[in-house]
Amino acid sequence: xxxxxxxxxxxxxxxxxxxxxxAVSGYSISSGYYWGWIRQLPGKGLxxxxxxxxxxxxxxxxSVKSRVTLSVDTxxxxxxxxxxxxxxxxxxxYYCARSRSSTVGQFAPWGxxxxxxxxx
Amino acid sequence: xxxxxxxxxxxxxxxxxRVTITCQASQDISNYLxxxxxxxxxxxxxxxYGASNLETGVPSRFSGTGSGTDFTFTISSLQxxxxxxxxxxxxxxxxxxxxGQGTKVEx
Numbered sequence: 001x002x003x004x005x006x007x008x009x010x011x012x013x014x015x016x017x018x019x020x021x022x023a024v025s026g027y028s029i030s031s032g033y034y035w036g037w038i039r040q041l042p043g044k045g046l047x048x049x050x051x052x053x054x055x056x057x058x059x060x061x062x063s064v065k066s067r068v069t070l071s072v073d074t075x076x077x078x079x080x081x082x083x084x085x086x087x088x089x090x091x092x093x094y095y096c097a098r099s100r101s102s103t104v105g106q107f108a109p110w111g112x113x114x115x116x117x118x119x120x
Numbered sequence: 121x122x123x124x125x126x127x128x129x130x131x132x133x134x135x136x137x138r139v140t141i142t143c144q145a146s147q148d149i150s151n152y153l154x155x156x157x158x159x160x161x162x163x164x165x166x167x168x169y170g171a172s173n174l175e176t177g178v179p180s181r182f183s184g185t186g187s188g189t190d191f192t193f194t195i196s197s198l199q200x201x202x203x204x205x206x207x208x209x210x211x212x213x214x215x216x217x218x219x220g221q222g223t224k225v226e227x
Contacts, residue, residue, distance in 0.1 A: 046222075048219070095164075103211065
């Protein structure tokens with residue numbers, strides 16, 4: 001069964017770049033599906049950030065599009081998120097997820113989440 | 121962006137009760153609607169996709185209906201392990217894909 005695991009620093013300084021990686025096991029990224037990032041602000045709801053296909057095609061949320069870079073490393077079977085110029089408003093639990101099928105907007109399964117705090 | 125409005129924001133029910141949550145989209149999204157369950161400290165789990173299709177392994181007491189702008193999620197007989205927050209999410213043709221604000225279900 002496919003499993004996803006986020007990794008990255010738990011603390012990022014304001015104005016710096018948040019970098020997270022999602023390692024995938026039990027499925028080869030190059031076999032297909034979209035791979036996405038969703039975040040959950042403290043005590044609040046969920047916000048889709050962006051999704052990437054194994055060939056590098058991406059969709060991004062306009063709310064963060066100018067600051068987001070998504071990438072895929074098929075050799076390591078992982079994909080990554082970079083978010084530049086972070087502020088306290090970017091403090092959240094960041095989840096990675098696979099699309100359930102060829103439909104990019106269905107998310108299953110999810111990683112366990114990585115709390116990222118933006119603070120000096 | 122398409123706004124998703126869930127109601128109620130929280131509810132309290134007894135074991136065995138029928139629980140219903142509604143989700144309204146700000147524009148027609150056909151049946152491009154998912155429901156997720158999130159338990160405390162855990163990642164969301166997809167329960168229903170395409171408004172009414174039960175994800176593999178999900179108990180049959182969970183169901184979803186609706187199309188267009190109005191959708192309903194039902195737990196036919198609430199169980200203690202169903203205590204969680206439930207989110208709807210639309211995946212219309214173009215992003216961004218957006219979530220409702222969540223409904224916290226308590227016993």
